[in-house]
Amino acid sequence: MSDDFTNTGVPVPGEPIDPVAMARRDQKKALPKRFYKEATAEARDGGFAILLDGRPVKTPAKNALALPTLAAAEAVAAEWQAQGEYIDPQEMPLTRLVHSALDGVAGEKAACVEEVVKYAGSDLVCYRAAEPDALVKAQAEVWDPYLTFAHEKFGARFICAEGIIFAAQPEPSCQAVHEAVQAIAAPKATGAFALASLNVMTSLTGSALIALGVVHGAFDTEAAWGAAHVDEDFQMKIWGRDEEALQRRARRWIEMEAAAKLFRLVHQEETKG
Structure with a gap:
C-alpha cells in the first residue's frame, strides 16, 4: 500500500485541519460517481427522454425523465453530459427543476x-x-x-x-x-x-x-x-x-x-x- 496521503484529504498528524477541505472531501464522498459515457435525448412515448448510454433515466420518484420538447430535453441532457467524475445535483439546476415538475407539480x-x-x-x-x-x-x-x-x-x-x-x-x-x-x-x-x-x-x-x-x-x-x-x-x-x-x-x-x-x-x- 502506498504511503502517499498527499491528495487523500486525510489530515496528517501535526498539521492544521482545513475544515473547508474536509467538508469538500465528505461532500464528494457522498456524491455518486459518474457511471456513463454519453447523455443524449431521444423521442420516446410522445416525449423526449434523457438517456445515459442508451438507457432511460428515472426521477427520484421513479418517473421517466422526459420532456415535451427536444430543445428542453437536450438542455437537460447537456447537464448530465457536463458532469465530471462525480454527479453533482447542485450543478444541474435544470434537472432538479424537471424533477420537481414531474415528481411534485x-x-x-x-x-x-x-x-x-x-x-x-x-x-x-x-x-x-x-x-x-x-x-x-x-x-x-x-x-x-x-x-x-x-x-x-x-x-x-x-x-x-x-x-x-x-x-x-x-x-x-x-x-x-x-x-x-x-x-x-x-x-x-x-x-x-x-x-x-x-x-x-x-x-x-x-x-x-x-x-x-x-x-x-x-x-x-x-x-x-x-x-x-x-x-x-x-x-x-x-x-x-x-x-x-x-x-x-x-x-x-x-x-x-x-x-x-x-x-x-x-x-x-x-x-x-
Whole structure:
C-alpha cells in the first residue's frame, strides 16, 4: 500500500485541519460517481427522454425523465453530459427543476397555482418606501412598469402601499392573475414544467407580477432579477457591498436563469407550434 496521503484529504498528524477541505472531501464522498459515457435525448412515448448510454433515466420518484420538447430535453441532457467524475445535483439546476415538475407539480397543479396567486395578494412591487426620496424614485422607475404590464395584459389594477402595512388587492385583479397562471398550467404536455418554472421565479423574486412579466416576454430575465433587488442594491450603495448577500444572490440567480430557460424551452415552443 502506498504511503502517499498527499491528495487523500486525510489530515496528517501535526498539521492544521482545513475544515473547508474536509467538508469538500465528505461532500464528494457522498456524491455518486459518474457511471456513463454519453447523455443524449431521444423521442420516446410522445416525449423526449434523457438517456445515459442508451438507457432511460428515472426521477427520484421513479418517473421517466422526459420532456415535451427536444430543445428542453437536450438542455437537460447537456447537464448530465457536463458532469465530471462525480454527479453533482447542485450543478444541474435544470434537472432538479424537471424533477420537481414531474415528481411534485404534475400531481399538485391546483395547489401550485394557488401558491403563485397568493404572492399577487401581497406582491413585492406593491409595497413602497416612504423615504428616502432616492429609494422612492428607484422603486417607482423599476416597479411601475410591472403594474402597467399587469393592467395592460390582464386588466388587473393593483394598489400600492407604503411600508409593511398590508393592503388588500381588488378581488378582480387577483382573479385575473389566477386565470393567467391557470392558463400556463393547463396544457397537458407542458403545464407542469411551465408552472414549476413560474413558481420558482415567483418565489425567488417575491413577485408574481415580475415572474409573469418574464414568462410573457414583457421583461427579460436579467431586468426582472434587478427589479427583485432594488431595495438591496440601494442599501449597498449607501453602506457598501454585502459579499454574503451577493454570493447568496449569485446562487439564487442560477435557479432563476434555469427556470426562465426551461419555461422558454417547453412553453413558448408549444405556442409557436
